[in-house]
Amino acid sequence: MKNNIRLLFLIIVLQFISALSYSQGVHFSLSGKVNYVHEAESVFPSEYNSYRLTSINDSLYLRENFHITVSELKRYTPKIGYEGGINLYLRDAKTISVRTGLAVNYTSFLMDSEFGQYASTSLGFDTVKISTTGGGNILYVPCDSYTNLYSDFLPLQEGTKQEIYSLKIPLEIAFQVVPGILSIQAGGYLQTPLFSSRKREYISSTSEMINGKKICTFHKVIENDNSGNGLNNFQAGISASLAYRLFRNINLELGITRDMKSIFVKDEYQEYSLQHSDYSPLKLSVGLEYHFGYHLPVTGISDR
Numbered sequence: 001m002k003n004n005i006r007l008l009f010l011i012i013v014l015q016f017i018s019a020l021s022y023s024q025g026v027h028f029s030l031s032g033k034v035n036y037v038h039e040a041e042s043v044f045p046s047e048y049n050s051y052r053l054t055s056i057n058d059s060l061y062l063r064e065n066f067h068i069t070v071s072e073l074k075r076y077t078p079k080i081g082y083e084g085g086i087n088l089y090l091r092d093a094k095t096i097s098v099r100t101g102l103a104v105n106y107t108s109f110l111m112d113s114e115f116g117q118y119a120s121t122s123l124g125f126d127t128v129k130i131s132t133t134g135g136g137n138i139l140y141v142p143c144d145s146y147t148n149l150y151s152d153f154l155p156l157q158e159g160t161k162q163e164i165y166s167l168k169i170p171l172e173i174a175f176q177v178v179p180g181i182l183s184i185q186a187g188g189y190l191q192t193p194l195f196s197s198r199k200r201e202y203i204s205s206t207s208e209m210i211n212g213k214k215i216c217t218f219h220k221v222i223e224n225d226n227s228g229n230g231l232n233n234f235q236a237g238i239s240a241s242l243a244y245r246l247f248r249n250i251n252l253e254l255g256i257t258r259d260m261k262s263i264f265v266k267d268e269y270q271e272y273s274l275q276h277s278d279y280s281p282l283k284l285s286v287g288l289e290y291h292f293g294y295h296l297p298v299t300g301i302s303d304r
Helices: 002-021
Strands: 026-037 040-055 060-078 081-091 096-129 160-178 182-210 213-225 235-247 250-259 282-291
Touching: 026 096, 026 250, 040 096, 081 160, 081 282, 096 182, 160 235, 182 250, 235 282
Parallel strands: none
Antiparallel strands: 026 081, 026 282, 040 060, 060 096, 081 096, 096 160, 160 182, 182 213, 182 235, 235 250, 250 282
16 A cells, blocks of 8 residues: 555656656756754653562462553664755746755664653552463563573664655755855655665563473564554655855755654554654755756856
């Protein structure tokens, strides 16, 4: 279903650009840029119930129940991103034109969490039976021994690494501040994820009962998720940039973009590993734009 939506989205855009390309006063350009993505944090309060066991004898435990409240701080640490695309300019006046096109951008960041402002309230006591041979109320039986060490699998990748390739469609107004030399662009964009990868590492353990004892073994788990689940299929943002003419057909461009909503779906629709994820990237960019078969207009000066 997601692939069908993206294909329809792409077909509509290509038809729109194709129709515009037959209009008068239209020209194309290629652009490439490097994005610096700003770090961000989000805080989520959460509540849950837990318990603590105290042994009475071999099979009977005293259980103290708790209600716990805690604040989760989620941190997003991005890496350098990239974007490349083809642009279409539709000129309405000597100093004003409309810029649209099609681009692909790459975004990568690490997500990690830490918990603070911890508080617990006792909900009372009861007794429970624990059976290691079946039957009874099986809660948790600690390991009697381990076959290896937890440290054997260190270091681990910190947090969850998220990589996203997105299809982007800008729609901006370009204004020539100094014709042929300096221009500004402002507007917005729509984008949808084309491909994504989410990777995390953690240490788990397996166990088996040998001669009445619980023997445990640590092992490293590497999860890779390329499904794209948890990401918004349609994202929108605002953009602004400043372009300076370096050579006859080449501009140096400085820009800023901001997603208007989180790139993740709402919390109630997120899977466990993405719970409480809320990130709207702010990007600063620098890049070059090459104009095909079109010389930027110059007023009162000669071409370089």
